Amino acid sequence: MSRPLVASFFDRMHAHPFFRKHSRKAVIFVPYVWLLVFFLLPFFIILKISVSEMEVATFLPLLKYRDGIVSLALNVSHYLFIFEDELYSATYLASLKYAAVTTFWCLFIGYPFAYFMARAKATIQPALLMLVMLPFWTSFLLRVYAWKGLLMESGWVSELLIAVHADDLLLHLGLITAPGKFMYTPFSLVLGMVYTYLPFMVLPLYATLSKMDLRLLEAAADLGATPWVGFWKITVPLSKAGIIAGSMLVFIPCIGEYVIPELLGGPSTMMIGRVLWDEFFSNNDWPMASSVAVVVILLIIVPLALFNKYQAEATEARA
Amino acid sequence: MTPATAAPATLQIRDVVKDFGGGSVAVNHVSLDIHKGEIFALLGSSGCGKTTLLRMLAGFEIPTQGSILLDGQDLAGLPPYLRPINMMFQSYALFPHLTVWDNIAFGLKRDGMPKERIAERVEAMLKLVQLPKYAKRKPHQLSGGQQQRVALARSLAKRPQLMLLDEPLGALDKKLREETQIELVNIIHEVGVTCVMVTHDQEEAMTMATRIAVMSEGKILQVGAPAEIYETPATRFVADFIGNVNMMEGTVAVDEPDMVEIDCGYCRHRVGHGITGTVGMEVSVALRPEKIRLSRTKPEGQVNQVQGTVRDRSYFGSFTVYNLELAGGRRLKVSESNVERHREDAPAEGQVAWATWPDTAQVVLTQ
Ligand SMILES: Nc1ncnc2c1ncn2[C@@H]1O[C@H](COP(=O)(O)OP(=O)(O)OP(=O)(O)O)[C@@H](O)[C@H]1O
Ligand SMILES: [Mg+2]
Numbered sequence: 001m002s003r004p005l006v007a008s009f010f011d012r013m014h015a016h017p018f019f020r021k022h023s024r025k026a027v028i029f030v031p032y033v034w035l036l037v038f039f040l041l042p043f044f045i046i047l048k049i050s051v052s053e054m055e056v057a058t059f060l061p062l063l064k065y066r067d068g069i070v071s072l073a074l075n076v077s078h079y080l081f082i083f084e085d086e087l088y089s090a091t092y093l094a095s096l097k098y099a100a101v102t103t104f105w106c107l108f109i110g111y112p113f114a115y116f117m118a119r120a121k122a123t124i125q126p127a128l129l130m131l132v133m134l135p136f137w138t139s140f141l142l143r144v145y146a147w148k149g150l151l152m153e154s155g156w157v158s159e160l161l162i163a164v165h166a167d168d169l170l171l172h173l174g175l176i177t178a179p180g181k182f183m184y185t186p187f188s189l190v191l192g193m194v195y196t197y198l199p200f201m202v203l204p205l206y207a208t209l210s211k212m213d214l215r216l217l218e219a220a221a222d223l224g225a226t227p228w229v230g231f232w233k234i235t236v237p238l239s240k241a242g243i244i245a246g247s248m249l250v251f252i253p254c255i256g257e258y259v260i261p262e263l264l265g266g267p268s269t270m271m272i273g274r275v276l277w278d279e280f281f282s283n284n285d286w287p288m289a290s291s292v293a294v295v296v297i298l299l300i301i302v303p304l305a306l307f308n309k310y311q312a313e314a315t316e317a318r319a
Numbered sequence: 320m321t322p323a324t325a326a327p328a329t330l331q332i333r334d335v336v337k338d339f340g341g342g343s344v345a346v347n348h349v350s351l352d353i354h355k356g357e358i359f360a361l362l363g364s365s366g367c368g369k370t371t372l373l374r375m376l377a378g379f380e381i382p383t384q385g386s387i388l389l390d391g392q393d394l395a396g397l398p399p400y401l402r403p404i405n406m407m408f409q410s411y412a413l414f415p416h417l418t419v420w421d422n423i424a425f426g427l428k429r430d431g432m433p434k435e436r437i438a439e440r441v442e443a444m445l446k447l448v449q450l451p452k453y454a455k456r457k458p459h460q461l462s463g464g465q466q467q468r469v470a471l472a473r474s475l476a477k478r479p480q481l482m483l484l485d486e487p488l489g490a491l492d493k494k495l496r497e498e499t500q501i502e503l504v505n506i507i508h509e510v511g512v513t514c515v516m517v518t519h520d521q522e523e524a525m526t527m528a529t530r531i532a533v534m535s536e537g538k539i540l541q542v543g544a545p546a547e548i549y550e551t552p553a554t555r556f557v558a559d560f561i562g563n564v565n566m567m568e569g570t571v572a573v574d575e576p577d578m579v580e581i582d583c584g585y586c587r588h589r590v591g592h593g594i595t596g597t598v599g600m601e602v603s604v605a606l607r608p609e610k611i612r613l614s615r616t617k618p619e620g621q622v623n624q625v626q627g628t629v630r631d632r633s634y635f636g637s638f639t640v641y642n643l644e645l646a647g648g649r650r651l652k653v654s655e656s657n658v659e660r661h662r663e664d665a666p667a668e669g670q671v672a673w674a675t676w677p678d679t680a681q682v683v684l685t686q
Binding site for chain 1: 377412
């Protein structure tokens with residue numbers, strides 16, 4: 001009876017009346033503490049800064065006490081400024097737009113990818129999964145820099161695109177500004193973001209698609225559905241949870257993306273992450289930067305809440 | 320027992336083989352004729368190829384050899400979605416994201432049926448399986464028995480020319496199963512659809528089917544009505560597979576046109592029907608336990624009787640099963656129905672008793 005020390009510790013912990021009574025709560029407690037310390041607390045600090053008055057390099061306190069009067073000073077001018085200045089709203093919208101376009105392309109490319117991966121022979125699936133995750137083994141920064149080299153004039157991807165006359169099409173669509181010049185355009189930005197975020201779309205899609213009961217497709221075929229109809233009526237609805245999860249995993253970080261727009265985007269592709277950086281580190285206007293951050297968070301929390309709702313519904317339906 | 324009609328069978332299976340490779344032939348030269356309105360059961364132990372045969376009918380597997388004809392039309396090359404055949408899956412395979420109503424309507428919508436007709440048909444189906452109140456529910460909100468009825472309604476909704484049922488009641492517990500068997504048969508008869516069902520439960524096949532095919536290792540061993548299969552099994556395997564049976568090995572001692580005698584050493588059988596065989600041939604005699612009577616005294620004559628010691632006795636309410644030990648350690652199972660409440664001369668454990676049976680009780684098996 002030489003149970004390892006750790007195991008016996010957990011045995012005793014589980015046997016303790018307090019734990020037995022509150023085990024569920026205790027388990028949920030841990031992530032909540034995590035969220036509280038690393039998300040909610042910093043958020044409130046940012047929120048406080050965003051409504052503070054700044055004087056040279058210090059923030060004035062929000063609460064003041066003088067002559068028996070407690071006064072609370074909330075400086076909302078930065079928020080007002082955000083909503084008045086068109087630069088901000090335009091940048092917010094641009095961020096949403098690029099995040100949405102990136103999500104669309106990730107879904108468009110990732111769905112067939114995940115589908116064939118999930119339907120491949122069981123023996124080669126781990127290898128395919130490995131290929132999806134392989135890019136994570138190299139630094140993200142390096143990979144984005146690599147695209148810079150590939151898309152530069154005389155980079156071989158750009159040569160290839162020119163050879164197949166793809167630049168005419170892109171120019172026609174207004175995605176690049178001059179023939180043969182791919183860098184610092186909406187095209188290079190979206191390409192970089194799709195490339196970077198594709199695995200985040202593929203993995204949840206693969207997870208739902210590989211769990212799907214294929215007999216349902218046989219049942220659909222038996223009832224007269226062609227493979228195409230079976231795909232749209234059965235496979236796609238049943239992978240809804242994966243589509244939502246993947247889209248959120250791509251969309252949310254894309255909104256606040258800073259590095260890719262900085263390296264691959266140009267002046268015409270200003271995104272909110274860039275504005276945030278400038279306010280913090282170029283203008284040193286922390287209250288302004290914090291206000292921008294708070295608005296970004298609120299912009300993201302809404303879709304996140306929607307996502308959670310769907311997720312809960314989907315898991316309930318599967319029970 | 321095959322219906323003696325001149326009309327060709329609805330479903331004709333002609334010498335069908337399915338070889339998955341790797342040395343396993345799942346279905347081995349099967350030929351069957353299934354007639355209109357029949358409930359035909361494929362019965363066999365696990366892995367004998369029942370599901371594979373059914374899947375070939377539905378179009379999910381392509382036969383390695385042979386042909387399948389439905390109403391004279393060869394189904395080869397026809398994908399599942401073009402076959403006028405519907406299947407009720409072993410796992411039900413209900414679409415989890417659709418309501419009961421939409422599950423049943425799924426096949427009708429694929430046919431491009433007008434909306435009002437679909438609604439009409441779905442309502443009728445729901446009524447047939449007694450689930451009108453559950454139309455709005457999702458499959459996971461139903462009990463196992465209700466799911467089974469939805470699956471049935473879904474496969475019947477298109478009025479298929481042939482319906483396939485793979486272990487239709489496999490997921491239900493014993494009690495619900497027995498209730499549902501009758502209900503299912505009634506519904507099938509009401510709709511008048513031809514059915515091929517798969518089961519490994521012989522009681523289920525007996526209760527539900529008009530005809531049964533017993534399968535083993537991909538081959539059909541015998542086809543016949545339930546009583547025919549039970550009372551006159553053609554082979555040792557079938558006799559053993561269906562119900563309980565005592566098998567006795569012996570040689571033919573007397574062979575006359577309407578009577579044979581078989582010597583098993585410890586007992587001599589006189590069988591009241593002729594067989595195709597010769598004196599000295601090795602045969603098996605199959606004897607059902609319920610056809611044997613027990614008595615404490617030696618019966619008259621010398622044949623169709625054997626002496627043994629009661630080794631155990633199990634009371635089942637309506638009948639009692641005795642396990643007799645014969646000379647040489649052989650066992651004989653006897654099932655006596657408990658017509659009288661307390662039979663005075665019922666042999667007790669450890670007592671010597673005589674078993675006897677009429678000359679119509681045995682079946683002589685040569686293969
Ligand atoms: N796709 C396949 N590939 C290879 N072998 C298969 C395949 N499907 C079935 N088999 C084999 O064919 C044989 C018959 O299988 P089948 O599923 O028809 O059995 P069954 O009679 O339905 O059994 P059960 O009562 O357990 O459902 C089995 O030996 C099985 O291993
Ligand atoms: Mg089976």
